[in-house]
Amino acid sequence: GGGNNTINRIAEVGITGAETIAVNTDAQDLLYTTADKKILLGKEITKGLGAGSDPKVGEAAAKEAEHEIKQALQGADMVFITCGLGGGTGTGSAPVIAEIAKKQGALTVGIVTIPFVMEGKKRYENAVIGLERMEQIVDTLIVIPNEKLLELAPDLPLHTAFKVADEILTNAVKGIAELVTKTGLVNLDFADVRAVMKEGGVALIGVGESDTDKRAIEAVEKALSNPLLNVDVSGANGALINVCGGPDMTLEEARTVVETISERLDEEARIIWGALISDDLAKTIRVMLIVTGVQSPQILGSTHKKTSQRKSEMENELGIEFID
Known part of the structure; x- marks a missing residue:
């Protein structure tokens, strides 16, 4: 499957x-x-x-x-x-x-x-x-x-x-x-990943890439506006950022990516990031962003909200509580 x-x-x-x-x-x-x-x-x-x-x-x-x-x-x-x-x-x-x-x-x-x-x-x-x-x-x-x-x-x-x-x-x-x-430009150890993902809850992923002269900013903007990441990231409790680029990617560009994302997140959010060099990404920067602690109804959209709403209406009518 x-x-x-x-x-x-x-x-x-x-x-x-x-x-x-x-x-x-x-x-x-x-x-x-x-x-x-x-x-x-x-x-x-x-x-x-x-x-x-x-x-x-x-x-x-x-x-x-x-x-x-x-x-x-x-x-x-x-x-x-x-x-x-x-x-x-x-x-x-x-x-x-x-x-x-x-x-x-x-x-x-x-x-x-x-x-x-x-x-x-x-x-x-x-x-x-x-x-x-x-x-x-x-x-x-x-x-x-x-x-x-x-x-x-x-x-x-x-x-x-x-x-x-x-x-x-x-x-x-x-x-x-x-x-x-x-081994990359900026490495993480397993404890870092565990820190963000241990109680991460529901997470969404956004991916963006760019090969223009403003590639760092463009890649991060694309990742943040990716339809799969259809959620207000400011309420997230953590983020894991992977910045990937060709041999010409600078540490400064990777930092720009991370700073741009940090500005959008809650100041209490835990952010970890790493940067990898990949030969097949000549002149390109790819950003993968995983945002944790998102509310799941936003993912399932209106259908799920309706179900939850109907459930609470029935609970009120019948005077009982459904156990999930």
């Missing part, structure tokens, strides 16, 4: 110091996934035929493979769990895997997509439930609303739009992991 496509893309681009683990209930899909380790979930329950878009099946399948998942995650400092929410396997198994990772002491980061509206109401409702469960478990949950990708490039064919989502998921994992694992 969605997560395995990202794993394939990660295998293609390569991430320093990271190991990839593909998990799926669909044996055939798993066969065509490139990963360091593979785990077939729910051998008994699904017989390798997928979860049939039912998150309960995905959850049961992950619980059946709990021992294998525990072994695979043994000793990990940080675990990224990436999936497309809305279907059966990702929505059902991701919270189970997140809980295992968290119990084993890993800093646990979920990176998930919310389905396109055209994928249907049921898929969207599944995604909302999955999102809320993930939010309760992981340290930081980076959310990519697919619908916003259409704003980035409205004329994209659908399969290309999904590829763009994979690309953003991959860049998020690579951008965070390599701040720690790769």
Whole structure:
């Protein structure tokens, strides 16, 4: 599914110091996934035929493979769990895997997509439930609303739009992991990343790049105005900034990026940043910004607000309280 496509893309681009683990209930899909380790979930329950878009099946399948998942995650400092929410396997198994990772002491980061509206109401409702469960478990949950990708490039064919989502998921994992694992112009250690992401809550990601003579300012403005980051960042509690540029990028340019973002955030917000030199970014600066501590209703938009509103109306009418 969605997560395995990202794993394939990660295998293609390569991430320093990271190991990839593909998990799926669909044996055939798993066969065509490139990963360091593979785990077939729910051998008994699904017989390798997928979860049939039912998150309960995905959850049961992950619980059946709990021992294998525990072994695979043994000793990990940080675990990224990436999936497309809305279907059966990702929505059902991701919270189970997140809980295992968290119990084993890993800093646990979920990176998930919310389905396109055209994928249907049921898929969207599944995604909302999955999102809320993930939010309760992981340290930081980076959310990519697919619908916003259409704003980035409205004329994209659908399969290309999904590829763009994979690309953003991959860049998020690579951008965070390599701040720690790769030697750069300005490095971070794992404690820095943990400090921002330990209780990060819901997070959004913005990416921008520029190759003009004002590239530092332009790249950061593009990252901040990225449709995926459709939120007022001034209320965020933290930010992780990765500035990437060619061999000609100066430390001064990297500082400009960080200062520009700092000015937009709350003065109490915890900001960490790193700068990496990449040979394939000649004359270009790319900024990846992850803003933590965002309110999730802003991500889910009006539908979610309506549901919450309707719920509180019913609570008032019936004199009962729903337990989430």
